[in-house]
Amino acid sequence: MENGLLPRMYQYSRAIYRSIKDLIDPWADQETQLEYRRAVLAACEDTVERLAKDPRYFSKPERTLFQDIRRYFPITYQGQVNWAITEGIGAAVEFIEEQIESGAFDGGVARCRATTRKGKPCQRTPLPEREYCPSHQHLETVAA
Numbered sequence: 511m512e513n514g515l516l517p518r519m520y521q522y523s524r525a526i527y528r529s530i531k532d533l534i535d536p537w538a539d540q541e542t543q544l545e546y547r548r549a550v551l552a553a554c555e556d557t558v559e560r561l562a563k564d565p566r567y568f569s570k571p572e573r574t575l576f577q578d579i580r581r582y583f584p585i586t587y588q589g590q591v592n593w594a595i596t597e598g599i600g601a602a603v604e605f606i607e608e609q610i611e612s613g614a615f616d617g618g619v620a621r622c623r624a625t626t627r628k629g630k631p632c633q634r635t636p637l638p639e640r641e642y643c644p645s646h647q648h649l650e651t652v653a654a
């Protein structure tokens with residue numbers, strides 16, 4: 511992702527992975543454990559990637575991730591895994607929301623700051639170095 515958000519998102523997936531990797535089925539043989547760890551890490555990364563691309567349309571990412579990987583953990587650890595995922599994804603969502611609020615990020619693409627006549631945010635790309643698109647550039651002149 512060109513805006514540099516994704517590398518920061520991977521910090522969250524790695525943090526989740528680190529907090530749960532030692533809970534992976536301890537009775538599986540070494541090779542299986544390795545395979546499980548890879549699958550768990552990949553699922554964590556998939557989730558934050560999807561979150562970075564579609565923060566507004568990915569509802570309950572923590573539940574999706576837990577459903578994807580719970581089978582790699584003994585039933586007795588699943589509560590702990592679920593908690594770690596909820597905490598980790600919660601932190602990632604908070605980070606993305608801050609980015610959206612500050613206007614630094616909106617699905618990876620900058621958007622015009624104007625509101626359309628229908629009351630919806632304008633979806634057009636702003637002019638280079640500007641906050642408004644060509645149809646709304648007069649707003650910028652007024653504000654300045």
Ligand SMILES: [Zn+2]
Pocket residue numbers: 622623624632633634642643644645646
């Ligand atoms: Zn516009």
